[in-house]
Amino acid sequence: MYWGIGLILWVGFVTLYVSKLIASRSNTYIARKSIHILAGGVVALISPFVLSSPLIPLASSYALTLYLVVRGLKGKRYGWFQEEGNYGEIFFTFSYGTLLLVFWTFRPHFWETSYKWLALTPIMFMSFGDGVTGIVRNFVYRRRVKGFWGSMAMLAVCLIIGYSTTGLSGVISAVVATVAEVLPNIDDNLSVPFLSALVLFLAHQAL
Secondary structure, three states: OHHHHHHHHHHHHHHHHHHHHHHHHOOHHHHHHHHHHHHHHHHHHHHHHHOOOOHHHHHHHHHHHHHHHHHHHOOOOOOOOOOOOOOHHHHHHHHHHHHHHHHHHHOOOHHHOHHHHHHHHHHHHHHHHHHHHHHHHHHHHOOOOOOHHHHHHHHHHHHHHHHHHHHHHHHHHHHHHHHHHOOOOOOHHHHHHHHHHHHHHHHHHHO
8 A cells, every 4th residue: 555655655756846847847748658657657666566456547547547548637737747638648648548458358467477567568658658759759859750760769779668568569559659669640648558467468478
C-alpha cells in the first residue's frame, strides 16, 4: 500500500512540478514527453516489483483519464503540458489502464508470472519509446515532425525493452511499435500500445 501511495504521489510530483519546470526551460512538447517517461514509464517499470497487483496503476490511470476529460469539458487545462485540441494525455492514461485491465480480466493471476510483461512492455514502448522519439525529434528537427532519427531512437529503446522483458517476441513487437508510432490519422498513444500488445501476445503464443 505504501508503495502504491508513493507511486501516485510521484506521478503527481512529475506532472505538477517536474514537467512544469521542464516546460519553463524548454517547451510544452518536451514537458509532455517528460511525463511519458518519468511518470508513466517509471511506474510501469517499478510497479511489478513492489505491488502485489495491477490495481493501483490501473485505477489511477482511469481516474486520471476521467479527471482530464472533465477538466477538458470545463475548458480547463494545464497549460505547460496540455494543448488545445490535443488529447494525447487522455489517450495515454486510457491505454495504460486498458491494457492492464484486459490482461487482468482474461488472466487474473498474470501479475504473479512473467505474463505481466505482455501488458507492461507495450506500456513501456508508449512511455519510454515514444517519449524518447519526441525528445530526439525536437532537438534534431526543431519542430514536430515524424522524422527518421526520432524513429531510430524509438526503435533502439524499444528493442532493449522488448528483448529484456520478453525476448524475441518483444523484439518483434518493438519493431511494430516503432512503425505504429508513425502511422497517420491515429494518435500514437493508441496505436503504439494496442498494436504492439496484439503482436506481442500473438508472437508469445507462437514462439
